[in-house]
Amino acid sequence: MDSYEIVILGAGISGMSTAAFLQSKGKKPLILEKRDKVGGVLSSKEIDGYTFDFAANSTVEKYESFFKLIQWAGIEKDLLIANRNASKKYLYRDHQIHALDGPLSYIFTKLLSFRTKLRVLKEPFIAARQSGEDESMADFVKRRFGQEFLDYTLNPLVAGVYAGDPKDLSMQAAYPNMAEMETKHGSVIMGSYHTLKENKKAYKKGKYRPSRNIMSFKRGLNQIPRGIAKKISPQLFLKSEVLEIIPIDGKYQIKYMKEGKEFSLIAEKIISTLPAYVLSSLMKDIDKNLSTELSKIYYPPVGTLNLGFHKEQIGKDLDSFGFLVPEKGNLNFLGALWSSTIFDNRAPKDHASFTLYLGGSRNREILQSDLKKWVSIATKQFSEIMEIEGEPKTKCFKLYEKAIPQYNLGYMNFKKYLDRFHETNNNFIISGNFIGGNSISDCINNAEINANKMI
Ligand SMILES: Cc1cc2nc3c(=O)[nH]c(=O)nc-3n(C[C@H](O)[C@H](O)[C@H](O)COP(=O)(O)OP(=O)(O)OC[C@H]3O[C@@H](n4cnc5c(N)ncnc54)[C@H](O)[C@@H]3O)c2cc1C
Structure with missing residues (x-):
């Protein structure tokens, strides 16, 4: 049986970047991936002169690791930085979209009533919750900022990030920094102020300062895993579905299926980036409690609808990142990105493209x-809001039956079992987008x- 020092499970962005960082430090990990391509949920396609992304459309640079990775992968030259007007975002309410362009716009927007604006200003004076118990995001925001702020600001924002429901999401798990601001500083507003001040000091002392730019690549975000694959291809086993992991004398035997045949290999160390629901069944005989907790992580379905129009068909000015829709907006989509406004090359000349979720x-x-x-509705x-006349020139839909892991109430219990597992198994790391941000x-x-x- 072949033996490998490090085996990575899954070739989504998590698995591929882990392989890249290991290789950049002189290691040669093996990757096992079920499908015949890399990228996991990331999918970018060129259709009729449009470039469409179906999962992630863009990302914000928050850490130094992003640039280290793309330099190593040799794809820096294809990096796209969003147009300036992409910093402007809209939220939908009462058949209209309302612009938000920085904190001051909250004062002038018609999105929120005068009463709620005052309520937000009172937030620093609202007593902090004493109990450290897990709390839903809806309860947290209602308690600190009021019901209207929850319904028309937080609710659509959470739909944009998690495709999630604030009543189910855990504040401590989904937005730990914000939850900590309340415990540490008594208020989210005061906490944000202190964080800004602390960061400023740290940057002066040389801490890496992320650009916070919205970014993608000429051919879509899938260029990152594809760029990495080009550099590591001999160690990438595609069409290789992991079936079983068996601990043996401090190492692991991994059984996998490739083109109808079963194979086995030995791994000294494993890094799993498989979705929680897949890993759950592989962990049954290794850690029953952790396996149960993994099976509870919910992935709602998300459908991505990419649309292309001639600009002459569109009445609204295209001056923003797009808009998000609150649950109370009663629309059949969560939000719409104005893809070709964010990045110029996403549509042919005089055309515009949009991505609806x-x-x-x-x-x-x-x-x-x-x-x-539902696609037609x-x-x-969307066409009514955007004052669009006529049918789209191009239309493309993709369904993710299990799209984005939810950091819901109960997640902190999963975290307890996960931490315990990592404390006792230092040659098996569990990772992926259901841990530490998606x-x-x-x-x-x-x-x-x-x-x-x-x-
Ligand atoms: C609709 C949608 C929109 C999004 N929008 C954004 C956005 O705008 N910006 C942003 O930053 N993020 C966004 N995200 C989130 C981001 O795209 C994902 O969190 C991230 O790509 C997940 O990467 P991953 O490698 O952790 O997991 P995955 O991409 O799920 O990769 C897991 C891999 O494991 C493989 N696998 C499964 N079972 C097996 C098995 N038994 N054996 C071997 N391999 C197996 C899968 O085939 C897959 O390749 C979005 C996600 C979705 C779904």
């Missing part, structure tokens, strides 16, 4: 039947941290 935790049932009907609702930036940063632990 359907489903999520709040609307999970609509993706279980009659997809054609969403297109019609954004591309988070996945890449966690990949570097995990790679360093294995060296």
